[in-house]
Amino acid sequence: MTALTRFQRIRMGLPTSSREARFAQGWRVVQMLAASPAALAGLGIVAALLLLAAFAPVIAPHDPYVQNLANQLRPPSAENLFGTDEFGRDIFSRVIHGTRYTLYIVLLVAVVAAPAGLFIGASSGFLGGWVDTLFMRITDIALAFPRLILALAFVTAFGPGLNNAILAIALTGWPPYVRIARAEALMIRRSDCISAVELMGASRLRIILVHVIPLCMPSLLVRLTLDMAGVILIAAGLGFLGLGAQPPSAEWGVMLASGKEDLLSGWWVGTFPGIAIFLVCMGFNLLGDGLRDVLDPRQES
Amino acid sequence: MADPVNRPAGPEAILELADVSVRFGTLLAVDRVSFGLYRGESLGVVGESGSGKSTVLRAISNLSPICSGEIRHRGVPLGRGRTRAFRRAVQMVFQDPYGSLHPRQTIERQLSEPLRILGLGDRHDRILSMMEKVRLPSTFLYRFPHQLSGGQRQRVAIARALLLEPEILLLDEPTSALDVSVQAEVLNLLMDLRERDGLTYLFVSHDLAVVGALCDRLLIMRGGQIVEELTRDMLQSGNVRTDYARALLTASKGYRPG
Amino acid sequence: MPTPPDQPPLIDIRDLHVSFRSRAGMVPALRGVSFSMGREKVGVVGESGSGKSITGKSILGLLPRHAELRAERMMFDGQDLLTMPPKRLRQIRGRRIGLVMQDPKYCLNPVKSVGNQIVEAFRTAHPIGRKEAENRAIEMLATVQINDPARVMKVYPHELSGGMAQRVMMAMMVVAEPDLLIADEPTSALDVTVQLEVLALLDRLVEARSMGLIFISHDLRLVSQFCDRVIVMYGGRIVETLAAGDLAHASHPYTRGLMNCLPRLDHRPGERLQTLERDDAWLTR
Numbered sequence: 009m010t011a012l013t014r015f016q017r018i019r020m021g022l023p024t025s026s027r028e029a030r031f032a033q034g035w036r037v038v039q040m041l042a043a044s045p046a047a048l049a050g051l052g053i054v055a056a057l058l059l060l061a062a063f064a065p066v067i068a069p070h071d072p073y074v075q076n077l078a079n080q081l082r083p084p085s086a087e088n089l090f091g092t093d094e095f096g097r098d099i100f101s102r103v104i105h106g107t108r109y110t111l112y113i114v115l116l117v118a119v120v121a122a123p124a125g126l127f128i129g130a131s132s133g134f135l136g137g138w139v140d141t142l143f144m145r146i147t148d149i150a151l152a153f154p155r156l157i158l159a160l161a162f163v164t165a166f167g168p169g170l171n172n173a174i175l176a177i178a179l180t181g182w183p184p185y186v187r188i189a190r191a192e193a194l195m196i197r198r199s200d201c202i203s204a205v206e207l208m209g210a211s212r213l214r215i216i217l218v219h220v221i222p223l224c225m226p227s228l229l230v231r232l233t234l235d236m237a238g239v240i241l242i243a244a245g246l247g248f249l250g251l252g253a254q255p256p257s258a259e260w261g262v263m264l265a266s267g268k269e270d271l272l273s274g275w276w277v278g279t280f281p282g283i284a285i286f287l288v289c290m291g292f293n294l295l296g297d298g299l300r301d302v303l304d305p306r307q308e309s
Numbered sequence: 310m311a312d313p314v315n316r317p318a319g320p321e322a323i324l325e326l327a328d329v330s331v332r333f334g335t336l337l338a339v340d341r342v343s344f345g346l347y348r349g350e351s352l353g354v355v356g357e358s359g360s361g362k363s364t365v366l367r368a369i370s371n372l373s374p375i376c377s378g379e380i381r382h383r384g385v386p387l388g389r390g391r392t393r394a395f396r397r398a399v400q401m402v403f404q405d406p407y408g409s410l411h412p413r414q415t416i417e418r419q420l421s422e423p424l425r426i427l428g429l430g431d432r433h434d435r436i437l438s439m440m441e442k443v444r445l446p447s448t449f450l451y452r453f454p455h456q457l458s459g460g461q462r463q464r465v466a467i468a469r470a471l472l473l474e475p476e477i478l479l480l481d482e483p484t485s486a487l488d489v490s491v492q493a494e495v496l497n498l499l500m501d502l503r504e505r506d507g508l509t510y511l512f513v514s515h516d517l518a519v520v521g522a523l524c525d526r527l528l529i530m531r532g533g534q535i536v537e538e539l540t541r542d543m544l545q546s547g548n549v550r551t552d553y554a555r556a557l558l559t560a561s562k563g564y565r566p567g
Numbered sequence: 568m569p570t571p572p573d574q575p576p577l578i579d580i581r582d583l584h585v586s587f588r589s590r591a592g593m594v595p596a597l598r599g600v601s602f603s604m605g606r607e608k609v610g611v612v613g614e615s616g617s618g619k620s621i622t623g624k625s626i627l628g629l630l631p632r633h634a635e636l637r638a639e640r641m642m643f644d645g646q647d648l649l650t651m652p653p654k655r656l657r658q659i660r661g662r663r664i665g666l667v668m669q670d671p672k673y674c675l676n677p678v679k680s681v682g683n684q685i686v687e688a689f690r691t692a693h694p695i696g697r698k699e700a701e702n703r704a705i706e707m708l709a710t711v712q713i714n715d716p717a718r719v720m721k722v723y724p725h726e727l728s729g730g731m732a733q734r735v736m737m738a739m740m741v742v743a744e745p746d747l748l749i750a751d752e753p754t755s756a757l758d759v760t761v762q763l764e765v766l767a768l769l770d771r772l773v774e775a776r777s778m779g780l781i782f783i784s785h786d787l788r789l790v791s792q793f794c795d796r797v798i799v800m801y802g803g804r805i806v807e808t809l810a811a812g813d814l815a816h817a818s819h820p821y822t823r824g825l826m827n828c829l830p831r832l833d834h835r836p837g838e839r840l841q842t843l844e845r846d847d848a849w850l851t852r
Contacts, residue, residue: 023451026415033453040590200409203372204469208423209396218422222413357758358729459615488614488785490843493828497839504837515759522830522840545833560759561832564766564792 040302047298053291061107068101072258081274091276093266095256099276102258103284109259110288113174113243114236120178122232125185130220132186133193135212143186151183155242163251170243170259173252177242181235188231192224226303233296237289244285260285313534315343322381323348323509324369324399324477329378330533331361331368338364340533341378346477351503351510353524355517355557361533362513363404366479369511370401397427400470401479405486406462410454416465417450423472435472443468443498460491464498471502480512484519496523517561521545529554575645577747577779578626579603582639585621585630585803593635596621598803606746608773608780610790610811612825613800619783622800623749626781627666628656644746662692665740667769669752671732675724675739681708682720685739692743707738711768730761734768741772747779755784766793787814787825799825802850821849 014028023029041047060067070088076096084091090099132143159176166172196202197220205219246252247261248268255262260281267278317327322345331339339361346352356362367373369380371391380387382395403409411419420436429435440447443464454462463483470478480499484492500523503510514520520527521544529537529551537554549555585597597618602609613619624630626641626648641648643659651659668674676684685704686697701720708716711734724732733753740748750769754762770793773780784790791797791814799807799822807819817823824843834840 022448026418026451029415029451029453043590200403200405201411203370204401204403204409204466205422205426206372207370207396207401208426208473209391209393210422210426214426219411223411357760489787489825490614490828493830493840493842496830497842500837500839516830518830518832518834521832522834525836541836556760558832560763563788564763 037302041298044298046294050291050294054295057107060104061111064105068104070098070101072102072105084276090280093277099280103280105258106260116174117178117239121181122185125182126189129186129189130193130216130224133190134197134216134220147183147186153180155180168251170253173246188227189224193220196223230296230300233292236292314538323383325381327379329375331364331373332376337533351524353520353527354513355520355527356530360530362530363481366481397473398475399477400475402466402470402483404482406459409466415451420469439468439472459487463495477509482514576603577605579642584637586635588633596803606777606779608794610782610794610797612787612790617800618803619800620751623751623783627660662743663746665745665748667736667740667750667753670756671736677724681722681735688739689742707742711738729757733765749781751783
């Protein structure tokens with residue numbers, strides 16, 4: 009047994025610790041995802057986003073910010089794969105650098121909205137009573153705010169900028185996660201496995217953190233992935249309106265705005281960032297659908 | 310219907326219920342029930358659905374709070390919560406082997422939970438020796454519940470309950486959901502454990518034959534009340550007082566055509 | 568009672584194999600099951616994983632999509648179920664074969680009243696007017712010993728007790744006058760006193776209409792008391808077939824082991840129950 013490396017043990021389904029066993033479960037999820045072409049495509053796109061964002065300066069052939077007015081509005085060519093914009097900047101490089109903004113938006117919203125929603129929802133569902141009522145009413149109020157309009161309000165109050173836009177999106181984005189976590193918590197709170205832990209004298213906080221929240225994770229993960237497309241679109245929309253990222257940022261929404269000016273004379277300026285947005289949104293959607301099929305508890309036997 | 314049978318517990322009882330009632334909304338699930346559980350005995354509680362038998366266990370473990378009456382552990386009345394000492398002394402095994410284990414935690418993690426909560430050390434050694442005690446191979450420690458059969462899950466549930474070294478085990482129909490052949494093994498295990506460790510059982514079941522195998526004394530519940538108390542001898546000789554007990558006894562013998 | 572010799576057997580199955588397609592490959596559930604029966608009560612006994620429920624579902628064509636079925640022969644009353652077009656199979660399923668399952672609450676439509684469902688079951692099988700179907704439904708509820716059938720017609724499934732729901736289920740299945748009834752653990756979810764009443768009712772229904780009955784259960788003792796013949800299954804195979812009265816003389820070690828590990832009321836204190844020693848040879852015969 010010791011002759012087998014840890015990775016081999018996991019692959020063969022012979023874990024020797026709980027951590028290895030959990031790793032094996034994760035690996036199985038990836039394998040199941042890989043079985044569906046659509047999910048695999050989604051996974052590939054998201055992976056490509058991560059890689060491009062991480063290695064953008066290395067991969068991009070040109071500097072995205074250097075202007076070259078002699079090269080304005082050149083169509084796609086071997087030198088500039090996606091052509092150049094009205095300032096002579098290479099669009100291909102700008103699109104690649106744009107992945108960093110996209111990733112930044114996605115991560116920030118995920119890190120702010122999802123854990124908060126998860127904890128509030130799980131506590132609300134598990135504890136019930138006045139805590140549940142209070143949190144649900146707060147959630148209802150948050151749900152009533154239209155996202156884009158709140159973003160506009162923030163920008164008006166605090167000035168345009170990517171961070172303010174993300175803040176607005178995150179602050180209005182958590183209610184769905186509260187509801188999902190609460191639904192799972194409601195289902196599980198009367199079950200024997202929770203009763204057993206109560207019988208050991210576990211505090212309610214411990215039960216929520218250690219036992220309830222892990223059960224909410226799959227549904228939450230699916231919802232988060234599917235939401236990412238919407239988040240990217242809103243951020244791009246705000247960038248397009250000039251309320252999110254500001255020029256000369258290589259953010260795709262900003263690039264779309266300048267593309268709008270030159271639609272007839274330089275179709276490539278707006279088209280390629282648009283395709284990038286489309287691809288990434290589709291990637292998240294495909295991945296989210298694939299995750300939902302794989303993480304559905306009914307298929308766990 | 311005959312008057313309920315509520316014999317107040319003698320002084321040596323380690324667990325006593327005195328006039329205990331549990332209410333769910335307008336329904337009185339347990340209706341002024343009194344009995345005593347004595348050290349080392351195996352007391353059965355038999356009844357059909359809605360009799361309140363499982364609710365009695367939930368009242369003792371405080372999963373369903375009582376609305377009137379008193380529960381005493383070693384003579385000390387229990388308040389609205391349960392102390393650490395009580396949690397160590399009284400543990401429970403649930404009916405559904407599929408619901409009583411956390412679906413996303415490995416067996417090892419679930420067995421270490423009671424030890425973590427109560428701050429007991431030597432976790433790995435205790436868990437290993439407990440797996441041996443319930444006759445499960447130690448390789449099962451790093452599996453998830455869905456990779457185990459029903460009988461194996463129940464053994465894990467028993468192991469989890471015993472890790473805190475309780476003196477009283479509350480058993481809520483632990484074998485009802487198992488195949489007959491697996492049930493026999495688990496019942497034998499429960500008998501072995503009781504003999505080895507001197508445990509006291511409060512065993513709830515709807516099956517008179519199972520109770521007859523495992524228990525020396527039994528209470529029959531109906532509509533939230535205790536309607537009869539029998540010893541094993543009385544059960545086996547058919548020496549029952551109430552019509553309801555007689556009907557249960559007849560029904561447990563099976564189907565008679567005609 | 569077995570069928571008279573000039574009539575074809577009600578069910579005639581030879582070498583039935585059912586496997587399920589899964590990520591790990593084909594998982595066999597039935598490995599060569601053969602039996603035949605007439606208008607009699609046949610019990611199919613086994614533990615979980617024995618394939619007893621799959622056998623019933625195979626006859627009804629109710630296997631999930633990822634299941635594969637092949638058999639040398641599968642006939643119902645002389646008609647070949649294997650080559651039958653799906654539409655014809657559906658007709659037979661509704662009219663000539665009925666199914667009673669374990670938990671009626673899962674089979675009864677929660678948003679339709681009881682009467683509605685019985686009427687619908689009847690009119691699917693026999694095209695008659697609504698009023699006449701309603702009268703038949705009330706008659707049927709009375710036959711299954713439901714007091715005040717006219718009131719129960721308007722009741723919804725969640726308002727019924729377990730025993731009553733099971734009777735309603737039986738009424739729904741029997742109203743179309745099927746030739747064969749397949750009951751899959753019909754009383755397992757009921758209290759023991761209610762179980763016996765429901766079984767007695769089932770007995771009367773089956774006898775009165777000369778229906779064949781396949782009674783699937785995990786309870787060997789109950790099946791031997793209730794049925795004429797007992798088929799014992801293990802690991803997707805039939806390991807023994809015997810007349811109900813012959814159970815004491817069972818020859819297969821699994822059957823004997825299953826009987827012996829049952830706790831009995833006359834159990835001696837402190838004595839351990841007999842356990843079943845599984846033999847892998849039983850899986851290969």
